Amino acid sequence: MYKSFTFKTPSIVFGMDAINQVGIEAKKLNAKRVLFLTGPNVKKAGHGERVMSLLKDEQIETELSILERSTPEPTTDIAENTAKLARELKVDLIIGMGGGSIIDVAKMSAALLNNPLKVRDYFGKEKLPNRGIPTIMIPTTSGTGAEVTKHAIFLDEENGVKKAVASSNLLPDTAIIDPLLTVSCPAKVTASSGMDAFLHAAEPFLSKEANLLTDCIALKAIRLISKWIGPAFANGEDMEARYYMSLGSLMAGLVLNNSGTSLVHALAYPIGGEYHVPHGPSLTCILNSCLNYIKVAKQERLAMIAEAMGERIEGLSEREAAQLAIDAIRNLLVKLGLPTSLTDLNITDKSKVGKWAIDGYAEQRLLSRSPRVLSVEDIKTIYENAF
Numbered sequence: 001m002y003k004s005f006t007f008k009t010p011s012i013v014f015g016m017d018a019i020n021q022v023g024i025e026a027k028k029l030n031a032k033r034v035l036f037l038t039g040p041n042v043k044k045a046g047h048g049e050r051v052m053s054l055l056k057d058e059q060i061e062t063e064l065s066i067l068e069r070s071t072p073e074p075t076t077d078i079a080e081n082t083a084k085l086a087r088e089l090k091v092d093l094i095i096g097m098g099g100g101s102i103i104d105v106a107k108m109s110a111a112l113l114n115n116p117l118k119v120r121d122y123f124g125k126e127k128l129p130n131r132g133i134p135t136i137m138i139p140t141t142s143g144t145g146a147e148v149t150k151h152a153i154f155l156d157e158e159n160g161v162k163k164a165v166a167s168s169n170l171l172p173d174t175a176i177i178d179p180l181l182t183v184s185c186p187a188k189v190t191a192s193s194g195m196d197a198f199l200h201a202a203e204p205f206l207s208k209e210a211n212l213l214t215d216c217i218a219l220k221a222i223r224l225i226s227k228w229i230g231p232a233f234a235n236g237e238d239m240e241a242r243y244y245m246s247l248g249s250l251m252a253g254l255v256l257n258n259s260g261t262s263l264v265h266a267l268a269y270p271i272g273g274e275y276h277v278p279h280g281p282s283l284t285c286i287l288n289s290c291l292n293y294i295k296v297a298k299q300e301r302l303a304m305i306a307e308a309m310g311e312r313i314e315g316l317s318e319r320e321a322a323q324l325a326i327d328a329i330r331n332l333l334v335k336l337g338l339p340t341s342l343t344d345l346n347i348t349d350k351s352k353v354g355k356w357a358i359d360g361y362a363e364q365r366l367l368s369r370s371p372r373v374l375s376v377e378d379i380k381t382i383y384e385n386a387f
């Protein structure tokens with residue numbers, strides 16, 4: 001009843017042209033020499049030059065590193081090599097600009113400068129003993145929330161499973177969110193990262209770790225994302241849609257960081273790792289099945305989600321309104337061209353279910369927040385219902 005909680009966030013700079021603050025923010029962190037990590041597309045769009053020129057205006061030296069990768073999630077050695085580079089270059093700040101993967105690499109490599117082991121040694125909850133060097137994160141998609149979270153996700157190549165480092169010591173110092181940077185984000189990524197953001201609000205709202213502060217932010221994030229994801233998907237240059245999607249994604253990231261995701265994210269890991277499915281589709285393909293399974297525990301909250309999504313719930317029973325939320329989410333996924341089942345991803349081999357269930361069950365860091373207690377058998381049923 002009288003729940004205690006903490007609320008952690010980096011400094012946030014949000015707004016159209018917020019990127020212009022990067023030099024000033026770097027100076028506040030006493031930067032003299034920066035490692036600037038970004039991807040080929042961001043560089044092509046000209047944002048890289050802009051950041052470097054803004055840093056130069058503040059007499060800050062910049063070393064640029066363009067990250068290329070061949071898997072949806074970065075591998076651990078990318079973060080380790082980047083940390084090695086940062087050490088050789090003797091930088092005192094790391095800036096990550098791009099999608100979730102680049103931000104995760106930037107966070108982790110900064111941390112590795114003050115923590116002696118390999119990425120693999122820090123998988124799990126609060127295993128990083130020291131904070132890294134200061135960081136500034138600048139997202140170019142609306143969805144991962146990585147700029148305001150303490151998580152970094154990597155592909156552990158040894159066993160082909162995606163794993164997370166979840167530690168307060170990974171939380172960036174500053175997040176600069178500029179909706180104008182998301183204009184070049186392709187429609188498909190807008191849809192999948194937008195629904196990832198939706199889940200960063202909805203999953204914690206349905207979880208055991210929800211609190212009144214994150215509830216308020218989550219419901220507003222759900223409202224914004226449900227309203228604006230369609231327009232942003234349909235026309236990437238709709239600035240009002242980009243503005244509110246960026247804001248919704250930021251808010252969802254804050255909810256994720258402070259109340260945490262649960263079964264959908266946990267059970268997506270084995271699918272994403274084995275089939276190299278990107279994060280967004282790996283979530284949406286099992287979402288309907290997950291929500292149906294926990295509906296019995298969270299009818300009232302699902303009804304609140306339906307209302308936040310703009311559905312009419314007057315005159316409906318709580319059970320009907322809860323089902324309306326699940327149906328509305330499914331309809332939204334279909335409109336956005338996202339998979340709503342494993343079959344939609346051409347994953348048809350049901351003999352794998354037993355192994356996934358064991359791997360999924362191992363994600364207790366997330367499953368411990370599930371509103372319905374889940375055994376390996378329960379998880380098997382969820383996967384079976386997702387074909």
Ligand SMILES: [Fe+2]
Binds near residue numbers: 197200279
């Ligand atoms: Fe996510």
